Amino acid sequence: MEVNNKCGSNLPKVIWKVEILKVVDVTKSQSEDVNGQVTKVTWRIENFSRIKDKKLYSENFIVDGNKWRILIFPKGNNVNHLSIYLDVADSENLPYGWSRFAGFRFAVIDQIDRTTSIAKGISTHEFKATESDWGFTSFLPLSELKDPKRGYLVDDACLVEAYVSTDISYVLMVQTDSDKHKTEEADCVKAAVDDQKTVSTEPIEITTPAQTQPSCQIVAIEPEDPTEEDIKTFFTSLESELSNSDTVFSKEEAKEALAKLDEALSMTPVDFYDSGKFSSLKQAFKILASFDCSSTTLSAEQKNELLAMEENLKDQVDRAVKAVQDKSRFTEKESIKLTISRNLDLNLIRYKEVESELKQVEQKLAALLAERKGIFQGSKEMKKELEALGKEWAEYEGNAKAAEEEERSVEAEWGRMKDFISSIKGKI
Structure with a gap:
């Protein structure tokens, strides 16, 4: 189309x-x-x-x-x-x-x-x-x-x-x-x-x-082109029909099938799984299982082993992949565990540092609180003294003014006495 x-x-x-x-x-x-x-x-x-x-x-x-x-x-x-x-x-x-x-x-x-x-x-x-x-x-x-x-x-x-x-x-x-x-x-x-x-x-x-x-x-x-459903349904049905047919395979096809199996088994199970070639091996197993063994050195026991190998191969691959995934998951969790342990160690060290700093702060705070209390008590006493002075201030102020008048009176009398003594010096 x-x-x-x-x-x-x-x-x-x-x-x-x-x-x-x-x-x-x-x-x-x-x-x-x-x-x-x-x-x-x-x-x-x-x-x-x-x-x-x-x-x-x-x-x-x-x-x-x-x-x-x-x-x-x-x-x-x-x-x-x-x-x-x-x-x-x-x-x-x-x-x-x-x-x-x-x-x-x-x-x-x-x-x-x-x-x-x-x-x-x-x-x-x-x-x-x-x-x-x-x-x-x-x-x-x-x-x-x-x-x-x-x-x-x-x-x-x-x-x-x-x-x-x-x-x-x-x-x-x-x-x-x-x-x-x-x-x-x-x-x-x-x-x-x-x-x-x-x-x-x-x-x-x-x-x-x-x-x-x-x-x-x-x-x-x-517009009459087949749909995806038509195509996939056809080939699914075809696969089922061919799997039940009595197809005769040649010795060359059997050798090729063996070569495919040998190539697959030369890979590691995980690499084979990732290659996505398992479905292609189904035909190889079918060829070997259907091949007439009478003209070859392949024994009946070997043929039976081949019949059982397909499912066993898939099982081994699945187990190998699961093992890799489990190991990878363990490695990941191990890394997380190590990271958490390291973070806990760092937290413990910092906790001790904070505790030490906190004690120093507490000691300084206690000293400051004591000093603040002393300042408060001293200030309170001084305020009382100031208030007492305030009550007596008018008396002190009046006395000070009277003292000033007294000083002027004394100074005037003192001057008069000095002048008198000076005036009689020449007469004696």
């Missing part, structure tokens, strides 16, 4: 978006019409390369009344990969013994070529107090994430999708109206990047058209 695009410019970027999508149980007949819901979260992380924090939480979002959030380690959770997990946002406030189940899928979107986007999922996991987050420690190698030839970081922004559902009773297939045609936003961004007209079977909203900008007009030239 061709799509004609007429895109506006300067489209604002979606930073956070939560959608409720329609899902269909493809294991049931269409007549049963079994439907459910899955919550899709689009998280655009700006200035990704400048994030200093070891881990980063998204905003909270609600699925069936429960709070969730996305947890990422931008520089890896002790690995050279982007680490990403689904986390119970309010785990610390939940009652003792709580647990909840959820299935989820993460995707880091290649914003240049969506077909190379990385997606990994877990069909169901039980979240509880000891495992409040779960996901992928080695989701995407950091070297690939930062590769300028890829589109995982465009304008230093990383685009993460999460699909979460708590309905785990059947296989879910995401189906929205936008699955039939690429969304306006995705068309605009794609056209702006490579100036090509392309169709994506699984669109992602990475921009939202502003109301003041002309929107993209999408015209389906071939």
Whole structure:
């Protein structure tokens, strides 16, 4: 199907978006019409390369009344990969013994070529107090994430999708109206990047058209094109039919299948898990299990071992991944414990310093209080003395005036006596 695009410019970027999508149980007949819901979260992380924090939480979002959030380690959770997990946002406030189940899928979107986007999922996991987050420690190698030839970081922004559902009773297939045609936003961004007209079977909203900008007009030239539901239902049915067929495989195909298994087992269980190649090994197991052993040196016991190996391989990989996650979680908690212990040591030292300073302050305060009391008592006595003087002041003032008159009288008499003695000096 061709799509004609007429895109506006300067489209604002979606930073956070939560959608409720329609899902269909493809294991049931269409007549049963079994439907459910899955919550899709689009998280655009700006200035990704400048994030200093070891881990980063998204905003909270609600699925069936429960709070969730996305947890990422931008520089890896002790690995050279982007680490990403689904986390119970309010785990610390939940009652003792709580647990909840959820299935989820993460995707880091290649914003240049969506077909190379990385997606990994877990069909169901039980979240509880000891495992409040779960996901992928080695989701995407950091070297690939930062590769300028890829589109995982465009304008230093990383685009993460999460699909979460708590309905785990059947296989879910995401189906929205936008699955039939690429969304306006995705068309605009794609056209702006490579100036090509392309169709994506699984669109992602990475921009939202502003109301003041002309929107993209999408015209389906071939309206009879199959929908996503038609395509996925067909191949699901085809897989079931082929798995029950009596296909005869050649010796060369058996050798190739063995080579794939040998390549997978040469990897560590965790690296194999992160490679996402487990589904491709199903065909290899099918070939070896169906291969006629009579013309080879492969014994019946070896064939039986191969039949049991597929499930055992998956179990070993899951156990290895869980072990890595548990070790990583222990390392994280150990770091937190060390930080808290160091902070407590610092607090203890500061507490003793404050206690010493407080004693000095108390001693000085006691001295100041004593001095203040002495000042008060002295001032009180002086005030009483002043008040007593005030009462006798008129008497003292009158006496002083009388004394002045007496002094003048004495001085006058004294002068007269002096003058008399002087007058008789010549006569004697």
